Amino acid sequence: MRSILEGIRVIDFTTTVAGPGCTFFLADMGAEVIKVERPGMGDEARLFPPYKGGVSASFAVLNRGKKGITLDLKNPEGVGLFKELVAVSDVLVENFRPGVMGKLGLDYETLKGINPRLVMCSISGYGQYGPLSHLPAYDAVIQAMSGLMSTTGFPDGPPLRSGTLIVDISTAFYAAFAVCAALFARERTGKGDYLDISMYDVGINLLEAKFVDYTVTGNVPGRTGNRYPYVTPFDTFRTRDGFVLIICVGEHPFRNLCRAMGRPELSEDERFRDLMARNANEPALKEIIEEWSSGLSTEEVWALMQEYEVPGAPIQDVRQVVEHPHTRARGMLVDLEQPGAGTITIFGPAVKAAESDIRPRGPAPALGEHNRWFLEELLGKDPAEADRILASGAMG
Structure with missing residues (x-):
């Protein structure tokens, strides 16, 4: 070849x-x-x-x-x-x-x-x-x-x-x-x-969007940890033995997350009904998600995320990456x-x-x-x- x-x-x-x-x-x-x-x-x-x-x-x-x-x-x-x-x-x-x-x-x-x-x-x-x-x-x-x-x-x-x-x-x-x-x-x-x-x-x-954030709005982007402030949820969440990253861009992934958590009614909650509402109430939503995830192992959360097609991943260390079958x-x-x-x-x-x-x-x-x-x-x-x-x- x-x-x-x-x-x-x-x-x-x-x-x-x-x-x-x-x-x-x-x-x-x-x-x-x-x-x-x-x-x-x-x-x-x-x-x-x-x-x-x-x-x-x-x-x-x-x-x-x-x-x-x-x-x-x-x-x-x-x-x-x-x-x-x-x-x-x-x-x-x-x-x-x-x-x-x-x-x-x-x-x-x-x-x-x-x-x-x-x-x-x-x-x-x-x-x-x-x-x-x-x-x-x-x-x-x-x-x-x-x-x-x-x-x-x-x-x-x-x-x-x-x-x-x-x-x-x-x-x-x-x-x-x-x-x-x-x-x-x-x-x-x-x-x-x-x-x-x-x-x-x-x-x-x-810097990607952070550069134009300043040139367009005058806002100087700061540090937000693992959270992306314009999408909620978009963050890391503690599990019983580690962390997972969860990202829900749009309503369909968020509804899937609610189903994975066994809380389908959350997608209809006025605090979380759409992207803007979720952004405004991010601390409350993070607390709810982490209350669920922290009671499960990383493997259990990841299995539910895959089953319900929730975008995200477990936080893997280098050993886990090297040894992963993928x-x-x-x-x-x-x-x-x-x-x-x-x-x-x-x-x-x-x-x-x-x-x-x-x-x-x-x-x-x-x-x-x-x-x-x-x-x-x-x-x-x-x-x-x-x-x-x-x-x-x-x-x-």
């Missing part, structure tokens, strides 16, 4: 999460991804826990299916080798601070002169221009700066960050989407493009054979295709694992020249 990005070569000149996340999506879709790291330490994500056999499992997840080379870009020959790689590649993804690629002599205008069909994607905290563009950034920094933290948490508590690296991973999605769109455009124009992906811009996009049925458990670590079970691709092969393409590379392959097979150097380069320090 063919792969969506078969025949596309991607240079991954990134570190940590957002950049490697972008390129592993491309690798899963069949692109040949070559990870370029600095000699010695390489990507600092190689040190991120958890570990198995001394190998970072998180690094393996984000760098699966890639080839790995090292280049010393403070060495002129190392820069020359990078440019040779650009000449035979389709995509370059980098995530250095704005200006670094220019100082290395590897800015888009220079590289476009080498390969006019190159799609170059620069991922940074605040973008390539603007008053904050010079600042460093991490996921939590952007959650704070973009307003996401101000809307996350409970009204009487402090701002909270998301429990996952939501900005990093969302930025990876945006970057991978932009790269694929640019490759599609190249098929029509014959020309590459330069893509400026800012984590700050992505964080603002993740997770396995969807192909989300993939055993990766990682040298030095053995088998690491990672998550599979979220994208499934009927006519294309989308899957992890193998383990993450060791540091500099493919240096000789790069010189001899990709660039066509003879063995003696490859030996000279490897001994020169250009690749560490």
